[in-house]
Amino acid sequence: MKIPKPISKLIESFEKLPGIGPKSAQRLTFYLMRVPEYEIESFAENLTELKKRIVFCENCRIIDESTPCSICSDDMRNKSQIIVVSSPLDVFAFEKVGYKGQYQVLHGNIDPLNNLGPEELKIHLLIKRLKDLILDFPQVEVILATSTSLEGESTAMYISKMIKENVDGFEKIKISRIARGIPIGGDIEYADDITLSRALEGRSSF
Amino acid sequence: MKIPKPISKLIESFEKLPGIGPKSAQRLTFYLMRVPEYEIESFAENLTELKKRIVFCENCRIIDESTPCSICSDDMRNKSQIIVVSSPLDVFAFEKVGYKGQYQVLHGNIDPLNNLGPEELKIHLLIKRLKDLILDFPQVEVILATSTSLEGESTAMYISKMIKENVDGFEKIKISRIARGIPIGGDIEYADDITLSRALEGRSSF
Structure with missing residues (x-):
């Protein structure tokens, strides 16, 4: 049998x-x-x-029941701030902590071994959005919140480079990267070397 | 959002x-x-x-595309030997090693904490089959192959008791339990105490 x-x-x-x-x-x-x-x-x-x-928002590629998504069509949100995330789940994480701006969801990181390049992540959509935004706002902020893995870091670097190379007037765009350091409640003795040196590099005045 | x-x-x-x-x-x-x-x-x-x-075989409760299942309706198989197993997956395991008799699938072990009793395991089906079989065969064998966990062991004991109490002429039924011992390729030093004492108890002449 x-x-x-x-x-x-x-x-x-x-x-x-x-x-x-x-x-x-x-x-x-x-x-x-x-x-x-x-x-x-x-x-x-x-x-x-x-x-x-479920559809992908034509604007930010959030997954929602309509396009543009409920965030893109919410006029109460800050339009001049965009968090770039690797995964749609990250959106819900930032929503939970009360973030009130926009998003750009990449659905992955640049990863040539898995055939994920700038095309697949649709980075041109972000560039286009930024080009439009700097016409409307004196200052625009892009917060790179891709993962802190090797792929996430290089994706963040690539995006930052693309913005500087492709957006005329990129001086109006403030590009930042989420802080990398010791998680809250974490023991310093258990932190790995890279995290610890990043935490040291990114120290702030107290 | x-x-x-x-x-x-x-x-x-x-x-x-x-x-x-x-x-x-x-x-x-x-x-x-x-x-x-x-x-x-x-x-x-x-x-x-x-x-x-997929249906449950009305006879042995194997899951198959028809009832009686392909094993119960296969006249080439030994009708006087029944392996009692806890899970339908066990059937495929015994099939792989070339077993050519019948089965009885319990779909669980007796486990009062999870509301699994003799009723749920339909042990009466096995009793009925055995009553019919001893009319046709001079000798019938039931191999209890429920799991070797505490629940499996007590299920095996319960079934053995039920057969002796409910089948007239149970002397014609040979009830056996699969051997419990050191798995092939297993190191004796790593065997747990219960397995080791079972292996000792069940030793055979060599």
């Missing part, structure tokens, strides 16, 4: 997800066998709804 | 799966955002197909 087709096909679907290996995929599939049918139906529905009802 | 509904609903669906926490559920959902639509469609289809095309 072989594993019946409907089961092996679902196992394959699970295996394609990141971080789920063959054994987990089997376990999940057999778990679902014992779940009431309506729950599986709603799972399947939620899957198909995802792509049907 | 809150997480859009279609996204939070899919995150919830993932969170319900065993071993997937809130962070993994988020990561999986955002991963799927970047996957081509046809792949999500096929994932959703595989989910709904699971319940529609």
Whole structure:
């Protein structure tokens, strides 16, 4: 007896997800066998709804139910400040801490090994937005909040370079990078060397 | 900005799966955002197909595309030998090593804390099968291959007791338990105490 087709096909679907290996995929599939049918139906529905009802904002590439997204179309928010993030999840993190400006979501970092270049991250969208913004505002701020990994750092550097090279009047754009240092509650003795030297470099007057 | 509904609903669906926490559920959902639509469609289809095309065999509770399952309806297999297993995955494990008899799948072990009793495991189905089998065969064998955990051991003991109490002519039924001992390639120094004493108890002449 072989594993019946409907089961092996679902196992394959699970295996394609990141971080789920063959054994987990089997376990999940057999778990679902014992779940009431309506729950599986709603799972399947939620899957198909995802792509049907969610779009990328044409402006900032946030994922939302409409484009322009609810942030881009909110006139109460600061239009002259843009946080550049690698992942759409980062948006919700900044929203939680009360940030009231705009975003630009890259959906990744520059990573040539995984075929992710400036094209895929649509960095030209940011350049275009900045060109428009400096016509309307005397001062614009771009906060580079890509991840602090090697890829995130080089993506931040690349974007900063692109802005300076491609936006006429880039003097009106203040480019900053989020602080890298010891996390709150973190022990200095456990911090890695790079974090510690970054924390030292980025020290502020007290 | 809150997480859009279609996204939070899919995150919830993932969170319900065993071993997937809130962070993994988020990561999986955002991963799927970047996957081509046809792949999500096929994932959703595989989910709904699971319940529609897979049934429990009325006889042995194996999961298959038809009932009686392909094993119960295969006349070439040994009808007088039944392996009792806790999980449907165990069936595929025994199939791989060339077992040619029948099965009884419990879909769990007796576990009162999780509301799993003899009723849920449908142990009466096994009793009924055995009653029928001893009319047709001079000797019937039941191999108890429930897991070697505490729950698996007590389930095996319970089944053995139920057979002796409920099947008239149980003398014709040979009840055995799979061997518990040092796994092949295992180091004796690393074996836990219970496994080691079981291995000693179950020693065979050489």
